Amino acid sequence: MKNKIFYILLFLSFQSISQDSLSLSKAIEIGLEKNYDIRLTLKNVEINTLFNNWGEAGRLPQLTFNLGQNNSLSDQRKNPISFAPYLFQSTDLSSNAALNWTLFNGFGIKANKIKLEQLQLQSENTATLAIENTIHAIILAYYQAKMQIEQHSLLNNIVQLSYEKYSQQQIKSKIGIGVKFDLLQYESNLYTDSTNIVLQQLSLNNAIRNLNLIMGEDVEKKWFLTSKIKPELNNKNFSVLKKEMLSNNTNIKNQYINIALTQQDISLAKSQFYPIINFNAGLNTSFGQLSTKDVNAPIGNAASRNLNYYGNFTLNFKLYDGGKVKRGIKALEIQNEVDQLQMAQMTNQLIFELKNVYELYQTRTKIFELTKKAFVVSQSNLEIAKLKEQSGLINSFNFRDIEMAYLSAGVALYQASYDLLESNATLLKMTGKIIQSQ
Helix, strand or coil: CHHHHHHHHHHHHHCCCCCEEECHHHHHHHHHHHCHHHHHHHHHHHHHHHHCCHHHHCCCCEEEEEEEEEEEEEECCCCCCCCCCCEEEEEEEEEEEEEEEEEECCCHHHHHHHHHHHHHHHHHHHHHHHHHHHHHHHHHHHHHHHHHHHHHHHHHHHHHHHHHHHHHHHHHHHCCCCCHHHHHHHHHHHHHHHHHHHHHHHHHHHHHHHHHHHHCCCCCCCEEECCCCCCCCCCCCHHHHHHHHHHHCHHHHHHHHHHHHHHHHHHHHHHHHCCEEEEEEEEEEEEEEEEECCCCCCCCEEEEEEEEEEEEEEEECCCCCCCHHHHHHHHHHHHHHHHHHHHHHHHHHHHHHHHHHHHHHHHHHHHHHHHHHHHHHHHHHHHHHHHHHHHCCCCHHHHHHHHHHHHHHHHHHHHHHHHHHHHHHHHHHHCCCCCCCC
């Protein structure tokens, strides 16, 4: 059984040899290229960019062309009042070209163009938000996976140590100087630690799959993560962070665009109070041929051709619509007030969240420093305990307590490192700097 456990340990420790290397910057690069949310929002940018032109706004004229061909038979042979009692075959070919151009519609064309520009900008900001969210998610998923790897390494050390102690106690028992109770204690520890490392491997696999899902990679792809969990301790000033957030936060920018869109809707609605001037021009032409095979007819074939030109101006002015336009404008003005209130609410909420994240970052910085010192102490204590246990100065229970204290300190250190990195990434995202920082 002990050999089986040792082989499992070797497999779990060295299974990453054939895996591809992946740094955090490379993970972000892959995510920016393959993440589905980013790709979808970029398609929306393409659509809004396509529609953002003067033709869509209504400034350019519309030109249409129609072509028709008609055939008919007219049998007048039994019509007593017909001047030409013959069987006629008629063939007509007609065509027309028409130009329709709105010259003025109460400044609605310009308002439409501005709205199209704002819709394009809104889609670009939405894409930026998707990029920020993806970078933030990749950072957290990457360091979560890295943390699971480091915890796996800690457990691996514990399992190896338990295996060594168990093997040493077996040798002592064989030569008659070991205690059966200690042998069973170390054997129990070996089984417990081996179970923990198997469960830790499951957590590690899930973390890698989650990272792949966010990046848009095959979820079963394996990686060797090269970037270290090493938080950079920077002094941050809340006033500076607040100013950066109010200037650069993408959610705030999008809300400003929502306000501008409502204001453009008001301008469009007010344009209905102005007259609409249209210019229409066109050309109509037709060519016809009438023929009969009746030998008594004075004419066997006759052809005709018509050509007409026209150019007209029209003016439309809405005199009364039951107050519909005024009510629509009033509703839009109320909606504009709602947008302003939502902006104030969002700003206050973001300031509140920024303050919480800032204070959490400060707290986690202190916790990181403390846990780092605690881990160094527990590491030194474990080395001393190994010597004392070999000398018989402490028993297996005392050694196990020190061993578990080392494991807990290591887990706490990596968790504190991850928490600090998470707070820093969230601050970068809230202040709109997470893209520039990568």
